[in-house]
Amino acid sequence: MNLTVKVFIGLLVGLLVGLAINVAGLNSSGSFTQVYLIDGLFFTIGKLFVNALKMLVVPLVLFSLISGVVGIGDIRMLGRVGGKSFTLYIATTAIAIALALFMATLFNVGVGVDASTTDTFTGGSAPSFAEVVTNIVPANPIQAMAKSDMLSVIFYSVVFGVCLLAVAKEASGVVSLVEQLNTVMMKMVELVMHFAPYAVFCLIAKAIAEMGFKLFEELLLYVGVLGFVLLFHGFVILPVILKFLSGLNPLVFLSKIRAAQLFAFSTASSGATIPVTLRSVEKRMGVNGSVASFTVPFGATINMDGTAMMQGVATVFVANVYGIDLGLSDYLVIILMAVLASIGTAGVPGVGLVMLTMVFNQVNLPIEGIALVMSVDRLMDMIRTAVNITGDAVVTCIVAKSENKLDQSIYANPHAGTMEEQEAS
Numbered sequence: 001m002n003l004t005v006k007v008f009i010g011l012l013v014g015l016l017v018g019l020a021i022n023v024a025g026l027n028s029s030g031s032f033t034q035v036y037l038i039d040g041l042f043f044t045i046g047k048l049f050v051n052a053l054k055m056l057v058v059p060l061v062l063f064s065l066i067s068g069v070v071g072i073g074d075i076r077m078l079g080r081v082g083g084k085s086f087t088l089y090i091a092t093t094a095i096a097i098a099l100a101l102f103m104a105t106l107f108n109v110g111v112g113v114d115a116s117t118t119d120t121f122t123g124g125s126a127p128s129f130a131e132v133v134t135n136i137v138p139a140n141p142i143q144a145m146a147k148s149d150m151l152s153v154i155f156y157s158v159v160f161g162v163c164l165l166a167v168a169k170e171a172s173g174v175v176s177l178v179e180q181l182n183t184v185m186m187k188m189v190e191l192v193m194h195f196a197p198y199a200v201f202c203l204i205a206k207a208i209a210e211m212g213f214k215l216f217e218e219l220l221l222y223v224g225v226l227g228f229v230l231l232f233h234g235f236v237i238l239p240v241i242l243k244f245l246s247g248l249n250p251l252v253f254l255s256k257i258r259a260a261q262l263f264a265f266s267t268a269s270s271g272a273t274i275p276v277t278l279r280s281v282e283k284r285m286g287v288n289g290s291v292a293s294f295t296v297p298f299g300a301t302i303n304m305d306g307t308a309m310m311q312g313v314a315t316v317f318v319a320n321v322y323g324i325d326l327g328l329s330d331y332l333v334i335i336l337m338a339v340l341a342s343i344g345t346a347g348v349p350g351v352g353l354v355m356l357t358m359v360f361n362q363v364n365l366p367i368e369g370i371a372l373v374m375s376v377d378r379l380m381d382m383i384r385t386a387v388n389i390t391g392d393a394v395v396t397c398i399v400a401k402s403e404n405k406l407d408q409s410i411y412a413n414p415h416a417g418t419m420e421e422q423e424a425s
């Protein structure tokens with residue numbers, strides 16, 4: 001049985017166990033199941049796994065990007081990869097949110113829903129645009145790495161890689177050291193992935209056990225429309241964009257991205273999924289490390305199609321609940337703000353709601369309205385994170401193909417880069 005299948009089984013069993021606990025009411029606070037199982041065993045194993053993934057991210061991005069830049073050997077290509085990926089990330093996010101706004105308006109989500117809720121939401125502050133831009137250059141690279149500031153880490157690695165390339169002859173030891181460290185990091189990714197089936201079981205069982213399903217009724221249309229647009233974007237629009245812009249077979253893509261999608265779904269964090277996304281596009285789809293090591297962490301930070309979709313549907317929902325009319329200019333502002341918001345915030349669980357504050361402020365919607373959708377946000381977060389990383393991988397493949405940095409024989413080979421194949425070789 002291959003690893004993706006095992007992870008999928010872990011997910012399904014987790015879903016069933018979580019549901020059983022939930023339906024049987026065993027999740028009440030202080031109960032034996034809640035203390036020892038949900039917040040005990042499930043929490044501990046899930047958290048250990050997410051920590052293990054996160055522990056890989058910074059060194060993996062650092063070494064793979066430095067060796068990627070050295071591997072390109074041509075600085076102009078780096079500029080092109082940066083320009084193309086940035087443009088595509090912004091364009092796909094804008095398409096995503098426009099689709100979400102259209103569908104939410106079509107179905108009138110939120111009309112007739114009562115504005116009272118027991119949840120409260122105090123808006124966090126999203127970083128300002130100037131802050132985002134100035135933070136790209138880290139005053140202290142060690143601090144940037146310690147805080148997992150992805151844009152700063154990317155910037156530092158690129159500059160380091162470019163300079164290493166310039167002195168490659170004198171510093172050939174460093175070149176091979178970084179390449180070897182990169183190989184070690186990839187091995188660590190594989191090691192951590194082996195634990196995924198059990199960890200995914202725990203993550204999902206805990207998430208589902210804690211969900212409040214009764215609230216779903218009021219939010220049925222919100223969940224339905226958002227769930228639909230997310231899946232439609234992830235499984236139809238993005239693969240069609242892939243086919244259209246690169247000619248690559250979208251069905252092959254979907255089968256090879258599944259493992260990363262499952263990780264993203266279970267962890268609700270694009271950032272923590274970087275190692276798995278990177279591995280999938282490089283080893284399974286044949287994208288050269290020189291492109292993927294840049295576009296994947298870059299995408300995990302600035303590209304959030306699924307998050308933007310949630311923001312679109314949530315904005316229409318809250319506006320309808322409060323009976324506030326949104327005009328065409330408001331829709332344009334929402335699209336612009338959601339795209340900007342997704343650039344500055346890292347892919348971590350729940351950050352989409354914080355970013356929503358930014359959008360609401362611009363179109364004068366009441367921030368407390370966000371509390372209305374909070375009860376279902378965990379589930380929506382899981383789905384949208386899987387869509388977010390699908391967008392990262394689609395753009396990575398398109399850019400790599402356009403630069404002749406995608407090995408089509410690997411892409412076409414269904415067994416390429418599976419853990420089983422790796423172990424056999």
Ligand code: ASP
Pocket residue numbers: 268269270271304306307346347348349350351352353381384385388
């Ligand atoms: N959890 C999402 C991600 O990591 C961000 C969000 O929508 O909250 O991509």
